Amino acid sequence: MKHVLIYLGDETHKKEILEKICSELNLPHTFLDDEALNQSIGYLFQINGYHKKSSKESYHMSQDLMIFKEVEDEDILKLNNAIKENGIVMERKAMLTIHNQKWSLKDLLSEIIEEHAYFKNREELKEYLIQASHFKKDAYPFLIWKAFETSYQKAYITYTEEKDPDKLAKNLEDFKKILSNMKK
Structure with missing residues (x-):
C-alpha cells in the first residue's frame, strides 16, 4: 500500500502545506520526528520483521526528506508540481528499496545529503x-x-x-x- 514518510528537520514550516497537499492527493503519509532517525526505514513503514530499536542517542538533522513506498510516478509528479505551486522545495527524496529498508533514517538521509x-x-x-x-x-x-x-x-x-x-x-x-x- 502506498505511503509517504516525511522528515522535515529544520523545515517544520512546510508541515501544514505538505499535510494539505498529501490529503488533496489522497497520499497516505506520516510526519517523522527526530526520534525516528534511529529507526530502520522498514520499521517506519511498518514492514513485517522490523521492530523498534531502543537508543539512548538523540539526533537532529537539519535537512528534510520524503521517502516513498509503492507510490506511482504519476503521483510523485503531481506531488512535485503541487509542492512547487505552493512555493516550497523538497529536494531530497527516496524510494523504499529492499536495500534501504534495513537502514536507519539517519543513515539514509546522510547518504542522500552526500549524493x-x-x-x-x-x-x-x-x-x-x-x-x-x-x-x-x-x-x-x-x-x-x-x-x-x-x-x-x-x-x-x-x-x-x-x-x-x-x-x-x-x-x-x-x-x-x-x-x-x-x-x-
Whole structure:
C-alpha cells in the first residue's frame, strides 16, 4: 500500500502545506520526528520483521526528506508540481528499496545529503566547463593559458569519470580558482 514518510528537520514550516497537499492527493503519509532517525526505514513503514530499536542517542538533522513506498510516478509528479505551486522545495527524496529498508533514517538521509552535494557540485562543474569552453587562447599569456588548459582537462575528466564526492568537490574549487585568475 502506498505511503509517504516525511522528515522535515529544520523545515517544520512546510508541515501544514505538505499535510494539505498529501490529503488533496489522497497520499497516505506520516510526519517523522527526530526520534525516528534511529529507526530502520522498514520499521517506519511498518514492514513485517522490523521492530523498534531502543537508543539512548538523540539526533537532529537539519535537512528534510520524503521517502516513498509503492507510490506511482504519476503521483510523485503531481506531488512535485503541487509542492512547487505552493512555493516550497523538497529536494531530497527516496524510494523504499529492499536495500534501504534495513537502514536507519539517519543513515539514509546522510547518504542522500552526500549524493545531493555530489550531483550539485557535478552540475556546477559542468556549468564552469561550459563557460570556460568559450575562452580564447590568444587572449591570454602563454603560461596562464597552459595552467588553464591543464586545469580544464583535469576538470573535464573529473566531470566525466570521478565518483568520489570529496575529489569532485576539491577539483571544483581548484577549477574555480583558475577561472577567477582567467577573468582577472
